[in-house]
Structures are given as structure tokens and as C-alpha cells.
Amino acid sequence: MEGRGDEDEDDDEEEEEEAGGGLQITPQLLKATSGEFSLESILLLRLRGRGIARLGCLGHCTNLEWLDLSGNAITQLGPLATLTSLTVLNLAQNRVTNLEPLASCRNLQSLNVAGNRLRNLRQLRCLGGLRRLEILRLRDPLARLANPLCAVPAYRGAVADLLPTLKAIDGERVSGRGSELYQLCRDLDTSLGRGAGAGAGPEAPRVAQPWVEASFWDPRPPRRSSIVDEAYRQFGEVLRECRELSRRADDTIAQAERALGGRPDPNSFVF
Known part of the structure; x- marks a missing residue:
């Protein structure tokens, strides 16, 4: 614990030294x-x-919604605490070690902090209250950016458990999390884990139980309603009327052709 405290103090001192130089954002610049x-x-x-x-x-x-601060030398994020409307934030390739101010950005949906100095999961706990956060990037292989915590092989799974609202980590979709399928698979893994534990000798084989009732997959008879029956009846009547109109039209055309065919002067016209 003492080693960790000394390490954090060294980080703070390093941040203070680095913050002494570089550009500061001013109203004129904005x-x-x-x-x-x-x-x-x-x-x-x-x-x-x-x-x-x-x-x-x-x-x-205060009304800022989209912010790109990538490729700078930023260490302190204090002023971002007031940006409650912020939805997209890109902090890639900076020198950030503390994300605490982002806990106030309640509308944040996408956060890119690849290429910073985040060393452990404790530094991500402050994001747990961001219920709309769906996209988090800690590592970018194409740009060769990462954080020290990415050296842990299973860090993605740990981050997903820590921040259950995430749908994508490092550009990879967190498939099934939060869904019924994910919960079902997790419950199944748990039950299998209990059954496979070492205990007092072999157990009797269990009879596999179906997940659904035997009749679940049987085709169900089509349901008819009075509304559907009435619609079919009216459609049939309209169809019969159309056929009758077509027959009458054919008779009228035939009569007209016969009348015109009996005239002595074929070059005359009837108006």
C-alpha cells in the first residue's frame, strides 16, 4: 500500500511539472x-x-456536446466537470491519470482515453454513475495508443463487469451483455460450475431437463376473428361487383362495335 501511495504522489508531482508549460485554452482561442x-x-x-x-x-x-482534445498534453480534467451536456469526448493521446471530473458528465455516451496514463481499474470506478456511457476506448491498435492497464490480458472483461452499460470496448462490441441471452448463459455457467465442483465422490447422473415445454415448438392453429371474417366477406363482394362491371363493359363495347360496323360511310365520326 505504501508503494502505491508513493506512486500516486509521484504521478501528481509529474502532472504539476508538466502542467507548467504548454498552451492554455482562452476565450479568444475558443x-x-x-x-x-x-x-x-x-x-x-x-x-x-x-x-x-x-x-x-x-x-x-456549458452547452458543449462534442469535444475533441486528442493529441495534446492535458493532465488535469477539472474544467470538464461543468459540461453536463457533453455526449462525445475524445481525450486520446494525452497525459491523463485521473478521470474523476468526468463523473459529472451525466450525458456522456462515448469516451476515448486511449494513449493516456491509466494504470488500474480503480481509476475507472468514477465512470460507474454514467448511465448513458456505451462506448469506451482504452486502447487503439491502429494508432498504437494504449494505457498501462491494457497490459493485463483480461482487462476488457474486468472493465465490462465494472461498467455494465458499455456496449463497446476498444471498438469491439460487448456482445450479449445486459440481454436475456447473456443472463441465461451466465446462469448456465454458474449451475455447471456448481455441478462440477469437487466433493464427496461421484454423483448420480442427472436427467437432462428440457428448457421449454414439450408442446412449445408445435404449430399453433391459425386464429380467426370476426373482424378478419368480415374483411374477407367484403372483399369477396367487391370482387364480384368488379367482375359484373367488367362483363357489362364488354357487352357495351361489343354493341358499339356492331353499330359502327353497319354505317355506310366509314370515314365519318360521331361526336
């Missing part, structure tokens, strides 16, 4: 980048690769 006259009017902001180390007044963009 307005020039977004083209907006008011910080509250900014909804989308792209500040990729600007050499930014301090977020400055970014917290005043």
Missing part, C-alpha cells in the same frame, strides 16, 4: 476556433493537436 461570439453557444469543438496543457475556461462552454 471563439476563433468555433466562430461563435458566446462560449455558451458552442456545441461542437475540435482542438486536436494544439499543444494544449491546461483547459482554462473550457468549463464555460
